[in-house]
Amino acid sequence: MNERPIAPPVAETPVDLDWLGEQIPYRLFQQCIHCGLCTASCPTYVENGDENDGPRGRIYLMRSVVDGRLGVGPEVRRHLELCLDCRACETACPSGVQYGRLIEPFKIEMVRKAPPGKGPSRLQKVVLHHLFPYAGRVRAALWPVRVLQRLGLMKAVEGSGLLKLLPPTLRNMQAMVPPLRRPSNLAEVLPAIGPRRARVGLFLGCVTDAMTPQTTEATARVLRRNGCEVVVPRGQACCGAIHFHSGAEAPALDLARRNMDAFDFEDLDAIVVNAAGCGAMFKGLGHVMPPEERERVARFVAKVKDVSEFLAELGPIPPTHAVPVKATYHDACHLCHAQQIRAQPRGLLAMIPGLELVPLAESELCCGAAGTYNLTEPEMSRRLARRKVANIEATGAAVVASGNIGCTLQIARQIREQGLPIEVVHPVDLLDRAYEGGS
CATH class of the missing domain: 1.10.1060.10 (Alpha-helical ferredoxin)
Known part of the structure; x- marks a missing residue:
């Protein structure tokens, strides 16, 4: 070598x-x-x-x-x-x-053990440990952006140069914010549509639910359309991945325990997750939790399923409404590599009437989001995002789907900056359109 x-x-x-x-x-x-x-x-x-x-x-x-x-x-x-x-x-x-x-x-x-001046900055630690893991705090922090977007003033603020006064970390965060929707407001128990086939818990996540509440709602609707009673525990928390991958192991494990307490997982057929990073964090808990807790952890982990994984195992009900669009699919790293889930989301997309699914070159190469990598390593992150978007543009697709919030935010940012007419969605968003008729 x-x-x-x-x-x-x-x-x-x-x-x-x-x-x-x-x-x-x-x-x-x-x-x-x-x-x-x-x-x-x-x-x-x-x-x-x-x-x-x-x-x-x-x-x-x-x-x-x-x-x-x-x-x-x-x-x-x-x-x-x-x-x-x-x-x-x-x-x-x-x-x-x-x-x-x-x-x-x-x-x-x-x-x-980072020496002074190395590792995450004080601002980055505040963002990573005290903002991102809490959906309510993220929504509150995004309130000014939501107001500016609704008033149609966001582009004017961006063009004024005022954002350049912000620290680089905050500028980077602002550039990642998508067009914001109203927060999701799901009941604690949502009945199945049609005969009940399963009873599942829905994991909301933190950044996912705050940034893309429409995907949270779409996930719940798709599960209900497939005969699932959906339970949304109020006591659930962040999966802990943000803490864990930024060196704060103890808080990450405490968050894992909160989720195990919140979900009555012994009484559920599955705990459904729609963010690849969260699913990978949960499925890897057996390697990081103390030995005396691993028996309970193993029972919890056995119930954790990505939404595409769960639907493929359940046997999805074919949707009937056409979604006439050319689409491509990007493999989120923590879905395809960490969880070995590749065929399931493609299979769900292939069910949608009218949807043309085209292959993406380097589909399994990271887009540069990698959890919080786009904040801590912005230069390499941008290089990988540009590479990914060039491959997406080459497909001629009008829509790109991916099963992780980090990927969708990262790719959407680069697409906005390049002014490309490409929509970025979660696969379940497209499936929801096919069930609901585009509503």
Whole structure:
């Protein structure tokens, strides 16, 4: 393997090797045979061509740190920070390397022990830990934007240059905000339409429900149209992914416990999730929760289903209203790589009368959203978003669908900035139109 030499570590991050050893069984490093088949699937390697910005190189770096042969200096830290944790390498790996279980503890430890001036800024921590995980706070923060949008003044404000006075993190956040709808207001229990086939819990999420409440409502309607009684627990919370991936492990696990308490999962056929990142977080809890809680966690995780996964297993009722549009589908990383869900959303889209589904080049390459990556690594995030949108534009599709809120916001932002006439939706939005007749 040809690796670019690593500079001698300077101002090393003091990582806790004992803690990392507890989190990462050493055999996980040994599974990597350094064949390099993962590199072509890695977004940062595809963009940079740097071996240390690919999965094989990063595994080599992490193993060297654990072995005590290398410190976490600025250059090592940078290569690891630049990873999107998209887990495309897991799909490509012939040896079954669980890359996510390697990089995630390293990222947590680097954030916890970050030297001054490194890691998330104070503003980013406030946004990530005290705003995004709380849908009510997100709605309140978006209130001025909603008012400006309704008055038709948002473009004038953007053109005035006033937004340039905001810190970069807030400017970046504002650019991601889509046209806002009224908040969803679902009853706690929604009856099935027709004979009841299942009783399911609906996970609302935080950013998803605040930014795209129409998708929350569409998900509930589609489930009801398929004979599901839908339960929407009031005590549910953020899935914890935002905290977990930004180094705040304890609050993330507390949020997981709140959700397990909120959903009476023993009495539900499934807990339906419409955001890939949330579903992946829940399904991975068995690796991060304390051993004494894992039996209960396993029962909870067994009920968690992506909406497309659940409908495919239930047997969807064919919709009858035509949606005459050319559409393409982008695979959200935490749906296709973390959950191995690919065929199900495409199968649902193929059911829609009149919809022409066309393939997308590099469909499984990350769009650059990657949870909060577009806030913490904006330059690489933009590069990947432009690459994704160029591929979408090349399909000639009028609509692009994706099963994750981060992807839809990221892609929609780039489409708006380029002035392209392409709509960005969740697959369930299109399915809802086909059931409801476009209402």
